[in-house]
Amino acid sequence: MKQxxxxxxxxxxxxxxxxNKILIEEMNIAExxxxxxxxxxALNYLTDKNNIFPDLIFLDLNMxxxxxxxxxxxxGDLPQQNKTNTIVVVLSNSSNPxxxxxxxxxxxxxNFELKPITKHAxxxxxxxxx
Amino acid sequence: xxxxSNSGWFKNISISKKLYFAIGVMALLIAIELLTLLFSINTLxxxxxxxxxxxxxxxxxxxxxxxxxxxxxxxxxxxYEAFRYYMKVPLGDRKTRIEMGxxxxxxxxxxxxxxxxxxxxxxxxxxxxxxRRFHNxxxxxxxxxxxxxxxxxxxxxxxxxxxxxxxxxxSGISSPEKTEENLNTINEINKKLTVLEDAFxxxxxxxxxxxxxxxxRILLIIAITVEVSGLWLTISISRNISKGIxxxxxxxxxxxxxxxxxxxxIYSGDEIGQLASSFNKMISDLERKMLEKEQAEIQIKERExxxxxxxxxxxxxxxxxxxxxxxxxxxxxxxxIFGWKxxxxxxxxxxxxxxxxxxxxxxxRGFKHFLTTHEGPVLNKPVELPAxxxxxxxxxxxxxxxxxxxxxxxxxxxxxxxxxxxxTAEKKLKESEEKFYSIxxxxxxxxxxxxxxxxxxxxxxxxxxxxIGFTKEEITGKTIAExxxxxxxxxxxxxxxxxxxxxxxxxxxxxxxxxxxxxxxxLVSMTVMEINGEKCIVANYYDITEKKQIEVALQKKSEELExxxxxxxxxxxxxxxxxxxxxxxxxxxxxLFRKRYIEKLDPxxxxxxxxxxxxxxxxxxxxxxxLDYSRIGVEKNIIEIDCNKLLGLVLTDMSIxxxxxxxxxxxxxxxxxxxxxxxxxxxxxxxxxxxxxRKKDIPCLISISAKGTEKEWLFSFKDNGIGIxxxxxxxxxxxxxxxxxxxxxEGTGIGLTQCKKIVELHGGKIWLESELxxxxxxxxxxxxxxxx
Numbered sequence: 001m002k003q004x005x006x007x008x009x010x011x012x013x014x015x016x017x018x019x020n021k022i023l024i025e026e027m028n029i030a031e032x033x034x035x036x037x038x039x040x041x042a043l044n045y046l047t048d049k050n051n052i053f054p055d056l057i058f059l060d061l062n063m064x065x066x067x068x069x070x071x072x073x074x075x076g077d078l079p080q081q082n083k084t085n086t087i088v089v090v091l092s093n094s095s096n097p098x099x100x101x102x103x104x105x106x107x108x109x110x111n112f113e114l115k116p117i118t119k120h121a122x123x124x125x126x127x128x129x130x
Numbered sequence: 131x132x133x134x135s136n137s138g139w140f141k142n143i144s145i146s147k148k149l150y151f152a153i154g155v156m157a158l159l160i161a162i163e164l165l166t167l168l169f170s171i172n173t174l175x176x177x178x179x180x181x182x183x184x185x186x187x188x189x190x191x192x193x194x195x196x197x198x199x200x201x202x203x204x205x206x207x208x209x210y211e212a213f214r215y216y217m218k219v220p221l222g223d224r225k226t227r228i229e230m231g232x233x234x235x236x237x238x239x240x241x242x243x244x245x246x247x248x249x250x251x252x253x254x255x256x257x258x259x260x261x262r263r264f265h266n267x268x269x270x271x272x273x274x275x276x277x278x279x280x281x282x283x284x285x286x287x288x289x290x291x292x293x294x295x296x297x298x299x300x301s302g303i304s305s306p307e308k309t310e311e312n313l314n315t316i317n318e319i320n321k322k323l324t325v326l327e328d329a330f331x332x333x334x335x336x337x338x339x340x341x342x343x344x345x346x347r348i349l350l351i352i353a354i355t356v357e358v359s360g361l362w363l364t365i366s367i368s369r370n371i372s373k374g375i376x377x378x379x380x381x382x383x384x385x386x387x388x389x390x391x392x393x394x395x396i397y398s399g400d401e402i403g404q405l406a407s408s409f410n411k412m413i414s415d416l417e418r419k420m421l422e423k424e425q426a427e428i429q430i431k432e433r434e435x436x437x438x439x440x441x442x443x444x445x446x447x448x449x450x451x452x453x454x455x456x457x458x459x460x461x462x463x464x465x466x467i468f469g470w471k472x473x474x475x476x477x478x479x480x481x482x483x484x485x486x487x488x489x490x491x492x493x494x495r496g497f498k499h500f501l502t503t504h505e506g507p508v509l510n511k512p513v514e515l516p517a518x519x520x521x522x523x524x525x526x527x528x529x530x531x532x533x534x535x536x537x538x539x540x541x542x543x544x545x546x547x548x549x550x551x552x553x554t555a556e557k558k559l560k561e562s563e564e565k566f567y568s569i570x571x572x573x574x575x576x577x578x579x580x581x582x583x584x585x586x587x588x589x590x591x592x593x594x595x596x597x598i599g600f601t602k603e604e605i606t607g608k609t610i611a612e613x614x615x616x617x618x619x620x621x622x623x624x625x626x627x628x629x630x631x632x633x634x635x636x637x638x639x640x641x642x643x644x645x646x647x648x649x650x651x652x653l654v655s656m657t658v659m660e661i662n663g664e665k666c667i668v669a670n671y672y673d674i675t676e677k678k679q680i681e682v683a684l685q686k687k688s689e690e691l692e693x694x695x696x697x698x699x700x701x702x703x704x705x706x707x708x709x710x711x712x713x714x715x716x717x718x719x720x721x722l723f724r725k726r727y728i729e730k731l732d733p734x735x736x737x738x739x740x741x742x743x744x745x746x747x748x749x750x751x752x753x754x755x756x757l758d759y760s761r762i763g764v765e766k767n768i769i770e771i772d773c774n775k776l777l778g779l780v781l782t783d784m785s786i787x788x789x790x791x792x793x794x795x796x797x798x799x800x801x802x803x804x805x806x807x808x809x810x811x812x813x814x815x816x817x818x819x820x821x822x823x824r825k826k827d828i829p830c831l832i833s834i835s836a837k838g839t840e841k842e843w844l845f846s847f848k849d850n851g852i853g854i855x856x857x858x859x860x861x862x863x864x865x866x867x868x869x870x871x872x873x874x875x876e877g878t879g880i881g882l883t884q885c886k887k888i889v890e891l892h893g894g895k896i897w898l899e900s901e902l903x904x905x906x907x908x909x910x911x912x913x914x915x916x917x918x
Contacts, residue, residue, distance in 0.1 A: 013715070015715045015718075015719065016711070016715065019715070019718045019719065019722065022722065062707070062708070093707050093708075093710045093711055093714075094707055096703070115710075115711070115714060116714050116717075116718055
């Protein structure tokens with residue numbers, strides 16, 4: 001049994017998603033790894049009852065059409081029971097303190113990580129929350 | 131006045147009483163002397179009586195003894211009777227003596243006893259008194275004791291006499307032997323008595339001599355007392371009288387010499403004292419009167435001086451002439467104005483001295499006219515007339531003449547002023563006003579003159595007319611408000627209030643509207659001036675419309691620039707942010723690629739992959755540094771920074787590098803300063819540069835210090851590294867400028883540029899001192915007060 005049932009990666013850059021998926025696969029910590037290339041896609045995934053609701057979400061903030069902030073607003077409107085055990089980690093290029101503080105003020109966000117995510121950082125998240 | 135009262139009441143009684151007193155004392159003393167004399171005469175007479183009594187006593191006793199003897203031989207009874215008769219004397223005396231010894235003696239018995247002793251009745255009382263008064267005196271006492279002994283012998287003798295009598299009565303002269311025996315006894319007693327009698331009179335004699343002596347002394351003392359006190363009283367009274375009189379004489383002599391400060395000393399309260407006191411009062415009254423007179427004289431003198439001073443120092447010439455038109459007073463100011471000395475003009479006719487020739491006739495006519503009609507058109511008011519100086523020059527004189535009557539004659543007092551300077555000043559003022567108007571009208575700045583009292587335009591210049599567009603006729607006589615050229619009337623009214631208070635305003639900005647409705651921006655300066663005797667506001671309007679337009683344009687440009695700067699900043703931030711992502715993808719996939727496929731490629735591919743990832747990493751660093759650089763000064767918070775703590779934080783951050791390179795870092799105590807948080811990057815950059823460019827062959831040493839001047843802090847970071855050739859000193863601060871290849875020293879060439887930007891953000895300067903191979907010292911300054 002893997003430690004995490006499902007991880008959702010939300011990033012508009014396919015190479016980023018792909019790299020992160022390989023990293024997670026190599027670490028062998030999740031049963032399912034799902035990918036959404038926009039906030040819009042991610043919401044679609046999350047509202048479809050046939051899909052597995054993720055235990056861990058990695059969210060990029062800087063995305064076209066629907067950015068991370070907009071996604072988080074709509075994510076907050078989702079029914080509560082689904083996301084009780086879900087951890088949202090923001091993955092960002094920005095070390096801008098304004099962004100970090102803004103992110104940590106949103107209650108849905110559990111953590112803030114700078115890109116690129118490393119195996120070391122992943123391990124820490126798993127150890128802390130799962 | 132009371133100073134004499136302490137010396138005794140005697141001084142203060144009147145002289146007649148003093149004399150009565152002196153005579154009274156003398157009389158009293160003489161009476162005492164007389165009484166004493168009387169007493170002593172009485173006493174001595176009594177002593178004499180006693181001595182006499184003793185004589186009678188002895189005679190009686192002797193006669194008794196003689197008769198007893200006779201009886202003893204004759205046996206005749208009459209002889210015995212004679213014996214008894216003579217015996218009565220001592221026996222009478224004895225009665226008195228015995229009565230005297232009683233505590234309360236009977237005077238009658240006393241007197242009777244002494245009279246029986248054949249004493250003279252006139253002496254008896256004196257004898258009794260002597261006996262009673264002086265019985266305690268030794269002489270009297272001794273005499274009485276002797277007397278008592280004699281009395282006891284008398285008793286024996288009487289007893290023997292009685293035996294003889296008895297014998298003879300019984301037997302007649304029968305036994306001569308027996309009689310002879312008794313006679314012998316009597317003879318014995320008689321002998322004894324004789325001795326006692328002698329002793330008695332001798333004792334009394336001594337007593338009387340002693341008494342005499344005593345009385346003599348007492349009399350002498352009294353006499354001396356009388357003499358001395360009489361003398362003393364006389365001298366003292368006469369001396370007091372003469373002292374008082376001398377004092378009055380002395381004072382009257384001084385007053386005669388004019389010394390009024392003197393005062394007669396009052397020695398007593400008697401007539402002399404009263405005289406002295408009245409004399410003193412007279413002197414002080416006299417003195418007061420003299421003083422009052424003197425003061426009155428001084429006042430008169432002072433008033434005269436005052437008038438003289440006023441006359442002599444009057445700022446105007448004072449000239450007095452009499453009814454004959456002759457000058458009688460001419461003060462120094464008149465001397466100064468006209469050039470004539472007082473002694474030169476006194477008595478001369480006025481018109482000959484100060485009236486110009488052409489007016490003399492008219493003047494004399496007017497003078498005569500006044501004397502006959504008492505009318506003078508130029509009198510009692512200020513007039514301006516030409517006057518003549520000694521040197522025949524004329525000047526404008528301000529003259530005021532007042533006629534006055536003194537003892538029936540007319541006098542004319544003239545006050546004359548040289549007013550030529552005033553005329554000159556008036557002329558100058560006029561010239562200056564003309565000059566002002568000439569400048570006013572030709573000025574290239576709009577100017578106006580407004581009356582302060584009603585805010586109405588009096589005058590405007592050409593430029594003002596051009597600017598405002600109204601004609602001069604349209605403007606003058608109207609207020610600014612009526613003209614309607616002020617856009618914001620409230621502001622203008624505030625200016626007016628200010629200028630009425632302060633007298634001037636400078637460079638107030640005001641918007642005017644001209645006749646055609648165009649807005650003109652002006653800087654108005656206003657001054658209150660007196661023109662033609664009226665208070666006016668002179669205003670100049672400096673047209674700043676164009677300037678204002680440029681200012682607005684500049685403001686707009688500046689805002690645009692700020693906006694574009696902000697955008698640029700944002701752009702740099704977003705760009706560098708977005709630039710990171712592809713670079714990361716490259717690094718990630720190069721890593722993944724190497725891991726999965728390196729085995730399948732030829733040996734060169736590893737090196738190529740290294741080049742790709744190194745270049746990418748460098749690009750990442752560059753972007754990061756650029757991002758940091760662009761963010762310098764974005765946070766505008768000045769905070770208090772303890773540089774010692776800041777250095778500590780930086781050194782902690784760099785601890786691994788420092789440990790690996792074995793760099794030694796020394797620093798002096800650094801100040802607490804105000805600055806931006808970017809100072810941390812500044813410290814970090816300078817230290818990491820010093821470490822990076824260290825010499826490989828010697829231990830790296832970095833020393834940091836700071837010192838304060840009045841206005842700024844000067845920091846220095848000194849190392850013993852490779853140093854920088856002076857020709858590159860400027861270049862090191864330029865962005866992306868590197869002195870070494872990437873292979874020699876890694877870096878982006880942004881570090882020192884960042885440092886420069888941080889120092890300049892604080893308003894400081896940064897520079898270095900260095901030579902190739904000799905280490906470098908970087909200096910920078912941080913002002914103590916940072917301008918935002």
